[in-house]
Amino acid sequence: MTLSPRLPILLATLGSAGLLGGAFAFQHIGGLTPCQLCLWQRWPHAAAILIGIVALATGWRGLAWAGALAALATAGIGVFHVGVEQLWWEGLATCTAGSISGISAADLLDPTKDVAQVVRCDDIAWSMLGISMAGWNAILSLVLAGIWVKAARTA
Secondary structure (H helix, E strand, O other): OOOOHHHHHHHHHHHHHHHHHHHHHHHOOOOOOOOHHHHHHHHHHHHHHHHHHHHHHHOOOOHHHHHHHHHHHHHHHHHHHHHHOOOOOOOOOHHHHHOOOOOOHHHHHHOOOOOOOOOOOOOOEEOOOOEEEEHHHHHHHHHHHHHHHHHHHHH
16 A cells, blocks of 8 residues: 555645644744744744645645755754753854844933843743753654655655
């Protein structure tokens, strides 16, 4: 019995949609403002969803390799983010040092202006079972990459 690549492509696409939807839910329902690295982790999921839709519409399983690459990209950013959270290495200066880049001196000195606080990449906003959102993204994205590869290799 041969497995169609459509099912793994559908599962991987829905997996990225679920992770991206979860990120938006944490932001808009849970009130957790994402840091810069959190935002970067979202883009490859969006790409994977688009790749999955095109692959399902056209039936071209070669696109599954691009889906795997997108899943690996977000997993890599997630691993980097976990390292920043755990202080294994330094993160981006714009989100670990309390940067105020992009905010003018006039706005900083004007008490009528509401200057949003920088969301730090080295603070863990939420975790489950001792694993942060970035960690869960990395783990689940590696699983999705495996599903994409299975789809690409299925005859």
